[in-house]
Amino acid sequence: MINYDSLLKISYGLYVVCSGTKEKGNGYISNTVFQVTSDPPRFATCCNKDNHTAGLIQSSGQFSVSVLREDASAGTIGTFGFKSGKDADKLEGMDVRYGETGVPIVMNDAIAFLEFKVEETLDVGTHLMFIGKLVVAEVLDPDADPLTYLHYRRHKKGVAPKNAPTYIDKSKLEKKSDGVEYGKYECPACGYIYDEEKEGVKFDDLPDDWECPVCGEEKSEFIKL
Secondary structure: OOOHHHHHHOOOEOEEEEEEOOOOEEEEEEOOEEEEEEOOEEEEEEEEOOOHHHHHHHHHOEEEEEEEEOOOOHHHHHHHHHOOOOOOOOOOOOOEEEOOOOOEEEOOOEEEEEEEEEEEEEEOOOEEEEEEEEEEEEEOOOOOOEOEHHHHHHOOOOOOOOOOOOOOOHHHOOOOOOOOOOOEEEOOOOOOEEEHHHHOOOHHHOOOOOEOOOOOOEHHHOEEO
């Protein structure tokens, strides 16, 4: 038996992983970036095979990782976490640097960045795991705290998109029968639905400065369905 609630106890960070070139680049939000060796330093990241960035990493053989700050904007998270690079240029209008390897590096809300050359690619089913050797690393804001997946879920009330390795169908999580009636609220800007039952927090109990996790629309603009 698997209690899927236990998976939410695993700790992660949140990052923007990018690949490609100046002519054609893309990126996505990842919470599976982790160090696997120390000398030389190697890191791994997982990318859904359907993600546009997966093909760019395979063709270029390199990728960048931007470490997001704890107060990262909903705009950055929404663009790279909930939009498809097949339908839109995610890098358009973003603050992008092109590093030593030539890959795009997203500077928006970043406190550090790293560049990697892929040494091995593993097929792990729905995702590809890219293991890269670190070639460049730089700190941008030494005093800022990094964004964690726990903070994203608890304070921003964010959820993992379906292509994320850590996505959990909410129907698999244990539900508490408390007799409370739950509602749904829609963001008028992007159509995101806040489902009180799935999130476990009543919409009215969210802080007044809460914003849509996809586009950053204010809480006060949401429409009850």
